[in-house]
Amino acid sequence: MSSQRTVRDVAALVGGTAEGDLDAPIRDVKPLAEAGPGDVSFLANARYAAEFAATQATCVVVPRGLAAPPPPGRSLIRHENPYLAFAKLIEAFRAPPPRPPAGIHHGASVSPDARVGKDVAIGFGAVVEAGAEIGDRAVVGPLSYVGPGATIGEETRLYPRVVVYHGVRVGRRCILHSGCVVGADGFGYATDAQGRHHKVPQVGTVIVEDDVEIGANATIDRAVLGATRIGRGTKIDNLVQVAHNVEVGPGSILVAQCGISGSTKLGHHVVVAAQAGIVGHIEIGDMAQVAAQAGVTKDVPAQSQVLGAPAVPARDGLRAYALIDRLPEYKKAIADHERRLERLEKAAAGAGAGG
């Protein structure tokens, strides 16, 4: 994949403004600390200022308004969104992941009652049950399972060992990583007076809209009735739990190991950070952000940020949670005040008595 490109070419490729030696050759993209002559790198996170100052990269993509001078002898490409430029650079300079050739492996089990589109790849050991539909150019990885009546949209890729339960609908251009399970039963039981848990049959489904990515070993449960829904362009990380009847709006981000309880609704472009949990039956407004490990127990307004458990608005909450550390000091101060108040009150009483 080594292409003969110059700094000028790279600036045009990513849509940025070049400074410095525009004819310097660029052959690869690397992180700042590892880049050397011939490499382009990027600066998107202020934490990496030291690496930027010391980089050996020929060229660095930087935020358009960056004030820091370029490292001596380096070219810069100024860009509104260096991280987006980075994504384009990897596409330009690196090979994409290997993709199986089209065709149904003779070691797969595809029902004669399934509908399989054009140029589909179905790997060894994969199962496509009756009534399932696989869209054109989709990939069903080895050892994956597509249940009865489930649909997989065009150009969607199931990595090895994905499970899509019966009736689930997965949109176009989705990516499902190994071990994720879409459409297992929601967790619903009605407990009788004797303490026996009766299963509430989970007869709904899951709808995963277009351009969704689902991480390894993530789980998205089917609805009890109706559908659990993952909105278009939403990205879900590894080991995330989405319970039955949850609705996640488009463009949202669910980071690793977070969990959304049943029937909760997330708006569009909501961010739920790692290990956060959200109770059931509430609403998280558009563009709201839930901090890592937060425990959200009530509705969150649109565009707001919450943190902590129980979660509170972030601005105040950050200050509040940071003060937990000071509790021993407060305990001491309160006890001290108590003693001093008693002394003063005694003295005042004595003075009063004496007066």
Add this chain to the structure above:
Amino acid sequence: MSSQRTVRDVAALVGGTAEGDLDAPIRDVKPLAEAGPGDVSFLANARYAAEFAATQATCVVVPRGLAAPPPPGRSLIRHENPYLAFAKLIEAFRAPPPRPPAGIHHGASVSPDARVGKDVAIGFGAVVEAGAEIGDRAVVGPLSYVGPGATIGEETRLYPRVVVYHGVRVGRRCILHSGCVVGADGFGYATDAQGRHHKVPQVGTVIVEDDVEIGANATIDRAVLGATRIGRGTKIDNLVQVAHNVEVGPGSILVAQCGISGSTKLGHHVVVAAQAGIVGHIEIGDMAQVAAQAGVTKDVPAQSQVLGAPAVPARDGLRAYALIDRLPEYKKAIADHERRLERLEKAAAGAGAGG
């Protein structure tokens, strides 16, 4: 599955008391907000009072003592447990999940030394190793693995891609969802003076009693010696971790992403809510409830409720954790008191000196 039933029939079916038009036809069950003429719905959670008031359902199953008037023109069915009635309604009006036909798929690998009961379904790509036993009418889903000497009880269903390690015993009428792993090694190492971790061989097993459900991608580790045990009728949600030598009593509920550390014992009908964690070597009493995200570090008495991390009794704890938000205010008040005390003490000293 559309049956011609009346409100009267439905009341008899669920064991409730009907009010209103007992002859109105009922053809389906739907959530309050989506139900229309011909539908029965239910009200089990006070959060849905507004949906109840506005529902278009022909009939609603409500708590027996509900004071709110029925929406105009709607019938009611009063019931001790509307959620349990809802479970029965789904069974009555909706199709159960598709179930594979009995038989061993020619694409499965079943050891000649395994014992397979009557009317068992074993799917494509499934593995049943030597010495394993599969009870009558059990289902081993496609791509599932039943290890050497493991037993699967009658009528138990393994969805696709379940793993049951060697020697594990799974009871009758259990449901194991895709991706769950029962019987992997417990996490035990003895660290020597050089910092090397020596594996403690995990030679025990797991016993899953009857009527247990295990969620997608949950993990239940085998004991180091003896057995990790999941009691009868216990329900385990997705991505739950149960460590080696844990004992969970019957009728317990472990909600998504919670974790129970090694050798801890849970009584019967314990509830561990989502993302909670319990340390090892402690006991959680019968019917105790552990709140979501709680971090339990010591024994919990029977029938008590705990929350927070470190977990404390719920009644006091709820108040305490809610006050974290007020810490900045307390900080300010304590500093203010300090100043005012100093001023008063100075004045008192002056007065004393002057007296």
Add this chain to the structure above:
Amino acid sequence: MSSQRTVRDVAALVGGTAEGDLDAPIRDVKPLAEAGPGDVSFLANARYAAEFAATQATCVVVPRGLAAPPPPGRSLIRHENPYLAFAKLIEAFRAPPPRPPAGIHHGASVSPDARVGKDVAIGFGAVVEAGAEIGDRAVVGPLSYVGPGATIGEETRLYPRVVVYHGVRVGRRCILHSGCVVGADGFGYATDAQGRHHKVPQVGTVIVEDDVEIGANATIDRAVLGATRIGRGTKIDNLVQVAHNVEVGPGSILVAQCGISGSTKLGHHVVVAAQAGIVGHIEIGDMAQVAAQAGVTKDVPAQSQVLGAPAVPARDGLRAYALIDRLPEYKKAIADHERRLERLEKAAAGAGAGG
């Protein structure tokens, strides 16, 4: 596996010092509470003092300096590390887990372009893609997937249904449990001005060094560039998440359901307890310990211990977090002090005015 050994033999086997009846026969190893005549047991955790006092074991391995007297009629073996002795006892007295015989199952799919070493076992339904390498005496369990160009070191064991993505390198003598996924894409998106998330191609890899164990359903993501690295002898529990470009030093312990965010570096012999989370782009020093459920937001110095969320040094933090429970009391005291201060100030002002 029942061997005719004496207390003397067992002491020699584990490298300890025997006291009592050195000729008493030992036939098995059991936990203190379950052990009887002919059994050896061990005491490694002070919590089990009562079981020790009451044990029926013929012999107990105890810490060398244990002051408590042996239960009447029992032999002792004094040892620097009774838990390590316990590991050796299990190896001596119990059968190891069943191990599949060498050979490639005819129901596996092994690419002719893969390199398979000597005495390798590849199970039914396993996939080994082109360019992959399987070292001598390795085991690729049934239904496991080894992607194009991935390498599995000598004597490494993949239990059933493990996924190793393309290009990933797994070292020698590793153990990978069912459901773990090594090498899925890191979670990286560049969001444009329209709120669309563009995937940053994850073209790096994962390097798992020798003697690593990875638990069931754990996930270790591939790097965006370069490699995510798991150091030699590190042990990873079930459902752990290791994000892209993380580096974990040798001899570390990552306990169940913890998560390490992208680009964070852990030193050697770091312990991350259950359900803890560590943000991205920070460093955790050698031998540092992160408590269960901690939320680590900044660098942790070597050999230090942190707890809480946000995490603070353990010594102070334990005290601080324990005081959350007292907040209602502090609230009341502060309000009470406020009232009493106002009264004293009023009195002082009156006294001043009257003076």
